[in-house]
Amino acid sequence: MVISVRDIVPFSTARTHLSDLVLEVQNGAEKIITKNGEPAVAVIDIKRLDHYHRLERAHVHLLLLEDVDKGLADVKAGRTIDARAGLSALMKRKRRTATGGRDKD
Known part of the structure; x- marks a missing residue:
């Protein structure tokens, strides 16, 4: 319109x-x-607002499916790490960022 x-x-x-x-x-x-x-x-109009909300939810679902496809492709290609090791690495990176690049123990 x-x-x-x-x-x-x-x-x-x-x-x-x-x-x-x-x-x-x-x-x-x-x-x-x-x-x-x-x-x-x-x-x-309320009907149009409802339609927009349904489109937005559908879009979110499509994005999630796209992420699932990427994840499955990573698994198939062997691009995986142990969950605990990955979380540990993320936490270390977060601490370094919070301390300006220095490890905080």
């Missing part, structure tokens, strides 16, 4: 014409409400 100039509404106008604004949004419009001339919030 393309946002037009009619879809940009100053906060004061939105406040005084909220009922009309809600009807327009329920009929498919999307509105950008500005405050002090800057975009502040978007008003969209």
Whole structure:
């Protein structure tokens, strides 16, 4: 959907014409409400918001599947280490970072 100039509404106008604004949004419009001339919030239909949330969840699942594929490829290629050794190395690196490169014992 393309946002037009009619879809940009100053906060004061939105406040005084909220009922009309809600009807327009329920009929498919999307509105950008500005405050002090800057975009502040978007008003969209609840069904569209739900759709956006479902798309976001699907995207997260796809990213997780991509990470699983990379992990399986690492296992297949033999790029593995013992979990305890890996955690120990991470903790040492974290301590070095926290102490400016010096080992802290």
